[in-house]
Structures are given as C-alpha cells and as structure tokens.
Amino acid sequence: MSDIPGIVITGASGRMGQMLIKSVLASDKCRLVGALVRDGHDWQGLDIGVAMGGQPVDVPVTSDPLEAFAKAQAVIDFTTPAATVDFAGLAAQARAVHVIGTTGLTDNDLKAINAAARHAVIVRAGNMSLGVNLLVKLTKQVAAALDEDFDIEVIESHHNQKVDAPSGTALMLGEAAAEGRGVSLNDVSDSGRNGITGARKKGDIGFSAIRGGDIVGEHDVLFAGHGERIVLRHMATDRALFAGGAVKAALWGQDKRPGEYDMLDVLGL
Numbered sequence: 344m345s346d347i348p349g350i351v352i353t354g355a356s357g358r359m360g361q362m363l364i365k366s367v368l369a370s371d372k373c374r375l376v377g378a379l380v381r382d383g384h385d386w387q388g389l390d391i392g393v394a395m396g397g398q399p400v401d402v403p404v405t406s407d408p409l410e411a412f413a414k415a416q417a418v419i420d421f422t423t424p425a426a427t428v429d430f431a432g433l434a435a436q437a438r439a440v441h442v443i444g445t446t447g448l449t450d451n452d453l454k455a456i457n458a459a460a461r462h463a464v465i466v467r468a469g470n471m472s473l474g475v476n477l478l479v480k481l482t483k484q485v486a487a488a489l490d491e492d493f494d495i496e497v498i499e500s501h502h503n504q505k506v507d508a509p510s511g512t513a514l515m516l517g518e519a520a521a522e523g524r525g526v527s528l529n530d531v532s533d534s535g536r537n538g539i540t541g542a543r544k545k546g547d548i549g550f551s552a553i554r555g556g557d558i559v560g561e562h563d564v565l566f567a568g569h570g571e572r573i574v575l576r577h578m579a580t581d582r583a584l585f586a587g588g589a590v591k592a593a594l595w596g597q598d599k600r601p602g603e604y605d606m607l608d609v610l611g612l
C-alpha cells in the first residue's frame with residue numbers, strides 16, 4: 344500500500360471528470376484509485392484509460408460510490424447537486440476528503456454538505472482556479488473602496504451545455520462584492536432582468552449570463568460610476584486549470600481537521 348493519497352473521481356465521463364482523471368494520472372503526488380459513473384453507463388466495467396480513448400491504466404470504471412470511497416483518501420466531485428449531496432454523506436462515512444466543484448447547489452444542498460463536514464474535510468468552491476480566487480479578493484477590496492454611486496454588475500459567459508445560472512463563480516464574486524459593501528447578497532441580488540424593469544435600484548448587485556459555443560468560463564465584475572467604469576476580468580481558456588486546483592485541494596485537505604473549507608484556504612489567500 345502506497346503512502347501517496349488515493350483519489351476517486353466521480354462523474355468520470357463528464358467534461359470535468361475526464362480532465363480530473365488526466366490530472367490525477369499526470370501527478371506524482373497522488374494516484375487514481377477509482378472512476379465512478381452512474382449505474383448502467385456505457386463505460387461501466389471498462390478500464391478508465393481505454394474508456395477515454397487511450398491506454399489501460401488498471402483502474403476499472405465502477406458505479407458503487409461507497410465501495411470506491413472506502414479505498415480512497417480523497418474524492419473529487421464535479422457532477423450535479425443531487426449526486427454531490429449523496430456523495431458528501433458517503434465520503435464523510437469513509438472519512439475521505441471531499442473536494443466539491445459542483446455548482447447550482449440550493450440552500451438545502453448546502454445545509455446537507457455542511458452537516459457532512461462535521462465528520463470529514465470538505466473543500467468546496469464554485470471555481471478552483473488561482474486567478475478567480477484572486478479576483479474574489481480584489482472584488483471585495485474594490486467594492487469596499489467605492490460607494491453606491493458605483494453600480495456593481497457581474498457578467499459571466501459559458502459554453503452552451505452549462506445548466507445553471509448565475510455560475511458558481513459569479514455567485515462567489517457577488518458574495519465578495521456584497522461583503523465588501525457590508526450587505527447581504529440576498530438583500531441586493533438582481534438577476535434575470537426582462538421587460539419593464541424600472542430604473543436600476545441603487546445598491547443592487549446585478550447578474551447577467553451569456554451561454555454559447557465552447558466558452559470555458561469568463562467573468563467580469565463591472566463597477567459603473569459617473570464618467571468612469573472599472574472592470575475586473577478573468578478568462579479561463581482550459582479546464583485543466585480547474586482540475587489542477589481540485590487536485591491541489593485534495594492533497595491540502597489530507598492533514599486538516601473535519602470542517603468545510605474553500606479555495607481561499609487552500610491557496611492561503
């Protein structure tokens with residue numbers, strides 16, 4: 344048995360799942376011990392390397408999460424809210440670090456995840472990249488420096504297969520802006536404008552979502568004042584960025600006490 348942490352990837356056939364498999368296989372700091380898909384998926388029973396169109400890597404694709412988690416020190420999970428809530432309970436049962444990249448989580452989902460974090464380490468972030476997490480810090484700083492004469496808008500663009508809006512990253516940026524202003528995002532959030540909306544309410548934080556083509560993920564935080572505008576921008580051009588951050592989080596979590604953490608903790612920002 345190796346000392347290097349063993350990692351299971353859930354949603355192994357997904358856009359991020361496949362990127363995560365490649366990242367773990369390429370790392371000499373961890374090893375791939377499981378690749379999970381939904382029961383009945385075409386890939387079930389295949390070697391994950393072969394399923395992805397490459398050479399065998401001696402890891403079969405399976406669909407029993409608890410069996411897979413029991414052999415692992417960490418689970419990296421970029422799937423759907425319903426699956427992630429189930430996986431949080433099972434990863435906690437197996438005492439494996441659970442890295443959650445899934446977005447679109449409801450308040451109830453977040454409560455369930457928080458309950459699981461009483462027993463195990465959970466690292467959750469709507470964006471695992473260094474650049475976005477730095478942007479979160481900058482957004483809070485700029486929002487704190489400007490008054491409500493500057494209207495704050497978060498504009499995000501993603502590929503045409505994304506199912507949730509605003510993106511998890513946009514919500515992180517909105518939360519950071521609200522924190523900088525000393526208000527609760529719930530009280531000032533404005534998304535989905537359509538029709539006769541009336542004039543913009545002073546102090547609101549607006550969200551706009553663009554969906555098209557193969558855009559990996561772009562986020563602007565706009566501070567629009569009178570006669571001047573400030574725009575903070577992040578553009579992701581490669582999903583490897585998110586996968587690399589998630590692997591870093593899985594390794595970072597190995598010696599931490601049970602609880603819920605985010606990428607600011609992992610990156611020390």
Ligand SMILES: NC(=O)C1=CN([C@@H]2O[C@H](COP(=O)(O)OP(=O)(O)OC[C@H]3O[C@@H](n4cnc5c(N)ncnc54)[C@H](OP(=O)(O)O)[C@@H]3O)[C@@H](O)[C@H]2O)C=CC1
Pocket residue numbers: 353354355356357358359360379380381382384421422423425426443444445446447468469470471472511585
């Ligand atoms: N935090 C971050 O840095 C990032 C977060 N994301 C988020 O990650 C999530 C996934 O994105 P993406 O990879 O593009 O989406 P995909 O739809 O490509 O992948 C999701 C995968 O999850 C699988 N899945 C869903 N339910 C289950 C289940 N119960 N058991 C096993 N597998 C399951 C799906 O399988 P099937 O096809 O069989 O349903 C699919 O393979 C999204 O919420 C996205 O917003 C994405 C990029 C970066």
Ligand SMILES: O=C(O)C1=N[C@H](C(=O)O)C[C@H](O)C1
Pocket residue numbers: 446469470501502505509510511512513559560561
């Ligand atoms: O679904 C995606 O693709 C992405 N989702 C995350 C989000 O909701 O912010 C992160 C990244 O922007 C890509």
